[in-house]
Amino acid sequence: MAERDRDLSHPHQLQVHSQHRYDHYGAGVKSLLPRRGPxxxxxxxxxxxxxxxxxxxxxxxxxLAGSIIGLVVTTPLFIIFSPVIVPAAIAIGLAVAGFFTSGAFGLMGLTSFSWILNSLRQCIGSVPEMADQAKLRMADMAEYVGQRTKEVGQEIQSKAHEAGKTGTGRT
Structure with a gap:
């Protein structure tokens, strides 16, 4: 509390943060949009x-719907025919198997959707990195070609200058 009051008592000691801190949010939105197709x-x-x-x-x-309907239909039968334990155990076993099957199908469906989403996120994330690497390689190659062209031009100029001085040029 004392530090806060001290900070307010000296208005000339305000800290100014540049816009650079917030720039990465704008770049993040742009990076969500793919620059090339999948x-x-x-x-x-x-x-x-x-x-x-x-x-x-x-x-x-x-x-899941079938298991619930089967359980609703068989519950009154359990009450009416309670002495018959074997069919009741079979019905309960089938209901439990139905619930487990429903859960397994649901889990597999959600897993496949999650895999698709992660695959797309990975694709979008790798595109800007590859583009930056390609730009760097192109810049290096352009610099190399420019330097090499300059060297060849100087060699041709020096040979032409020497040929002009010695008079050994062919006509």
């Missing part, structure tokens, strides 16, 4: 896993 393998992965994930989620929903 690769063929990524398109194939999405095309195959999207229907698989949707189908597994649909199967999870159907088995």
């Amino acid at each position: 690769s063929t393998s990524q398109v194939l992965a999405v095309v195959t896993l999207l229907p698989v994930g949707g189908t597994l989620l649909a199967l999870a929903g159907l088995t």
Whole structure:
């Protein structure tokens, strides 16, 4: 509390932060947009896993609904026919198996969607890095070609100058 009061008592000691601190947020939004399209393998992965994930989620929903309906239908039968334990155990076992199957299908569907999302995030993240590397390589190559061209031009100029002095030029 004392430090805060001390800071307010000296207004000339304010700290000014540059806009640079906030620049990386704007760059983050731009990096979310891909600069080139996804690769063929990524398109194939999405095309195959999207229907698989949707189908597994649909199967999870159907088995969950079927298990609940079966449990609702068989509960009164358990009460009426309580002396018959073997069929009740079978029905309970089937209901538990239905719940586990529903959970497994749902988990597999969500896992496939998660894999697709991570694959797309990885693709988007690697594009700017590859572009920066390509720019650096192009700049290095342009510098090398410029230097080499300058050297060849100087060699030609020096040979022409020597040929002009000695008079051994061919005509």
